[in-house]
Amino acid sequence: MGCTVAGTGKALPELVVTNDDLSQVVETNDEWITERTGIRNRHVALEETSTDLAADAGRAALADADMAPEDVDLLICMTITPDAVVPSQACLVKARLGLERAVAFDLNAACAGCVYGIDVAADMMEASALADLPEAAGLRLARGNRIRRALVIGVDRLSRITDWTDRSTCVLFGDGAGAVVLEWNAEVPGILSSFLENTDDPTLALACDQLRDLSTFPFGTIGQEKAGAIMSASVEEVAEELSRPHHPFISMQGQKIFKWASRAMADAVRAACERADVPLEDVALIVPHQANERIIRFAAKKLGLPMDRFQVSIQNVGNTSASSVLMALADAYRTERIQPGDKVALVGFGGGLTLGAILFQA
């Protein structure tokens, strides 16, 4: 019995930015970007908010699953660029879509977000189903919210945290949202296994400190001598603090990430297959994070699989972070690359460093 994919959807902002457009902003060219990354175009959200994109993708996935908003028990939004810190992105989308009964929360696992979000939703569904079974072998599971249908949405507007003067990163990213509807069905296998792993990133190979926190600054600088008193920093002190080097945009050690990612993606897919006792050769399609087509090619080589077993959707969207795997999954369903009964692997990696793979039977 398992957690099945009942529908998928995606949404992209209207503005398309080509490689030639970017060559007017930084010193680059279409040939370099296409050869090194496989990217030709990306979408950039000028008007669209993360809520707009996530809601459009969620609506499309619900329509694809033939499901009404009131059917949804759980909404998870994966993002590193929410519209607000509070309310969460998920709360904003829940209200927009009218998901009356759903509980909603955000999850940040950077570009591996889709895999982490699906895994958490599937675990909640499984626990819910198990708790309904009669007590077995002395095992009594706590009963929580009954989760049978979940909407899992990845949304990012990396354009908000991209340094548009840094050619080594700005050519890579794009904005968008992807969504999947998961449904519990005791009659089918659904998700077969998952594998999640975090590797520490002490040299910050991939980072963005946009949310540097100044809120306790007055207490940190002058508070020690006057503990207990209510204090505020002077205007000069705040100005000095704000002038410290601060990098609110994504910074990246490209080659380091490249090497780690191509090996890590292959390892994660193998681990998910081993956990499910499914030979790698039986996997019909691998839907990887779309960071760079060359990373996907390297991972394919490490796995000893031909490229036609991989969904490659990066060409017209770039790296869309938490939405990338779900947008690629929607593409794979729309083009009928996934048939009922197929075994499909999703695999993502990202800042943190986060890594994850999920194997499911369609």
Ligand code: ACO
């Ligand atoms: N246009 C033209 N030249 C460029 C550009 C550009 N856009 N960017 C870099 N260059 C130059 C560099 O300055 C360098 O020039 P030099 O030799 O004169 O110093 C040369 O190209 C080679 O640079 P490298 O960094 O060695 O290029 P590389 O082949 O490693 O490709 C890339 C760079 C595409 C960034 C690659 O390292 C990569 O894809 N890394 C992984 C990135 C990634 O996936 N990040 C995200 C993961 S997590 C997430 O999704 C948020």
